[in-house]
Amino acid sequence: MKAQTFLPEDYRPAEDEPFMNERQLEYFRRKLIAWKQELLDQSAETLEGLQDSARNVPDLADRASEETDRSLELRTRDRQRKxxxxxxxxxxxxxxGEYGYCEMTGEPISLKRLDARPIATMTLEAQERHERRERVHRDD
Structure with a gap:
C-alpha cells in the first residue's frame, strides 16, 4: 500500500509541473472516484423511482407516459453503467501508469482535456481523426 499523496483542496494540475506526477495522478484519481460515486448514487435513486412507479395505472395515456419515462430512465441508467x-x-x-497518455499515439493528453473529461483515452487530435474515420466508414 503506497502512502497517501497530500493534495491541497484548491489544487489544479498545471502545465509547468512534471506531467502525471503523484499530485496530478491523485487529483484525477479523486476526481474519478467522486464522479463514480455520484453516478452510483443517481443509479440507486433511479432504481428506487422505478420500483415506486411500477404500479398499475388504469388510464391508458398515463400508462403510456409512465412507460416512456421508465424507458428514458433505463436508457440513462445504461449510459451511466457504461x-x-x-x-x-x-x-x-x-x-x-498509463493514465494521461493517448492510446493511439502515446503522447500526453492535455491537462485541460483530462480535467474536462477525465476518462479520455486519446488526445483531441487523435479523437478527431478517429471520429472522422468512423464517419467515413459509417457513410459507406
Whole structure:
C-alpha cells in the first residue's frame, strides 16, 4: 500500500509541473472516484423511482407516459453503467501508469482535456481523426 499523496483542496494540475506526477495522478484519481460515486448514487435513486412507479395505472395515456419515462430512465441508467466502467478503466490506467497518455499515439493528453473529461483515452487530435474515420466508414 503506497502512502497517501497530500493534495491541497484548491489544487489544479498545471502545465509547468512534471506531467502525471503523484499530485496530478491523485487529483484525477479523486476526481474519478467522486464522479463514480455520484453516478452510483443517481443509479440507486433511479432504481428506487422505478420500483415506486411500477404500479398499475388504469388510464391508458398515463400508462403510456409512465412507460416512456421508465424507458428514458433505463436508457440513462445504461449510459451511466457504461460510464462507470470507463471510470473504472481510467482508475486502472492510473494504477498501471498509463493514465494521461493517448492510446493511439502515446503522447500526453492535455491537462485541460483530462480535467474536462477525465476518462479520455486519446488526445483531441487523435479523437478527431478517429471520429472522422468512423464517419467515413459509417457513410459507406
Amino acid at each position: 460510464l462507470v466502467s470507463k471510470i473504472d478503466a481510467a482508475l486502472r490506467r492510473i494504477e498501471t
